Amino acid sequence: MSMNSVPLGSIVQEIAEEMKLAGDRGAVADYIPQLASVSPWHFGMAIVDMDGECHVAGDAQVPFSIQSITKVFALTMALGAVGDALWHRVGREPSGSAFNSIVQLEWERGIPRNPFINAGAIVVSDILLSHYEPAEVIGEFLQFMRMLTGDDSVAIDQIVARSERDTGFRNVALANYMRAFGNIHHPVDKTLGVYFHQCSLSMDCRQLARAGRFLMTGGRNPDTGLSVVTPQRARRILALMMTCGHYDGSGEFAHRVGLPGKSGVGGGILAIAPRIASIAVWSPGLNDRGNSQLGTLALERLVQRTGWSVFGPG
Structure with missing residues (x-):
């Protein structure tokens, strides 16, 4: 206190x-x-x-x-879906590098350092896609956030989501690079669709x-x-x-x-x-x-x- x-x-x-x-x-x-x-x-x-x-x-x-703050909530959902198996695909260590760095992925063979850098959060989005389509995952994510806040007015800003998609070239590179290592399991455009919409949550x-x-x-x-x-x-x-x-x-x-x-x-x-x-x-x-x-x-x-x-x- x-x-x-x-x-x-x-x-x-x-x-x-x-x-x-x-x-x-x-x-x-x-x-x-x-x-x-x-x-x-x-x-x-x-x-x-x-x-x-x-x-x-x-x-x-x-x-x-709220952008990358959503990574906390997406991680919570992914842990609920697959449990500690998530840590086979994402690390738990500080990166010491910029949030959108691609350098470590080469050294560490497509396994991101943690779920809060962009690469790690993209893998979390890919995990959430298991057995679902992007629209279903985004809907579940929005429902989860409304439950946590007790507020049904929480929404995704579609203009920001489009802006992210149109300018997110480095995130596209990260996703494709991890796909090359076998750590992205779904089509890159579907995984990134979830990621960009998640980050565009407005609160x-x-x-x-x-x-x-x-x-x-x-x-x-x-x-x-x-x-x-x-x-x-x-x-x-x-x-x-x-x-x-x-x-x-x-x-x-x-x-x-x-x-x-x-x-x-x-x-x-x-x-x-x-x-x-x-x-x-x-x-x-x-x-x-x-x-x-x-x-x-x-x-x-x-x-x-x-x-x-x-x-x-x-």
Whole structure:
């Protein structure tokens, strides 16, 4: 819980006010045209605690493209479908390379380092396609996200999905390269269709924080009391978020924030304080590692004021 007497709602509001004054807001991702048009002046934050209270500030109810944050939820679904057999096709180690790097795939014969880099997430999409068509997988994914949020308005932005498809040449290369090694089992266009649509999910901070609650609670959906994943699997997903959730900036994020987190190039970050809170921040400007500049700063200030870092206060 909070290490001081300041109410959490006040802390969230203070941080949002501080972010308004920030000078260096990073650079908006420009390689996906629909993301390039988003103003860098947005900042939103939402925190859902174990009691179900939601504290919001700034643009917490403005929808944005959550991009790679969806990899957490797709991994959850794939583990539910095939269990630990997934790890025969995807590793569990930090990459130390950019999120869209192709270099390691040659050295490691088509086995991506982890499910949060693009290559790993494309394999996860391929696993989800087993016995299904892309439209069915995308429908199941959307239903899963609506269940986690308790909100049927969560939707995929079809314009962003088309923009991703039209510009995703490197992802096409990654998928074809892994297909050459036998680690993509379905036609590349079908696997990438699932991947591009998944990454185009549109949510606001409030919805995203609600979607992460099952990781806060050890695998249980607080709305229904039903298990989403086992406690052991929830811990393992959190471990991957801590070590791999910010690509080659994961060590820096752990050093500064000390929470399991997953970023997306839309400027969002989902962070989990186990048994305490699920946190979503959004600011579109990115640092040189492709992670939200102000989102990271806001989370750093949050843990400084609450003592929520998994490594202890200080």
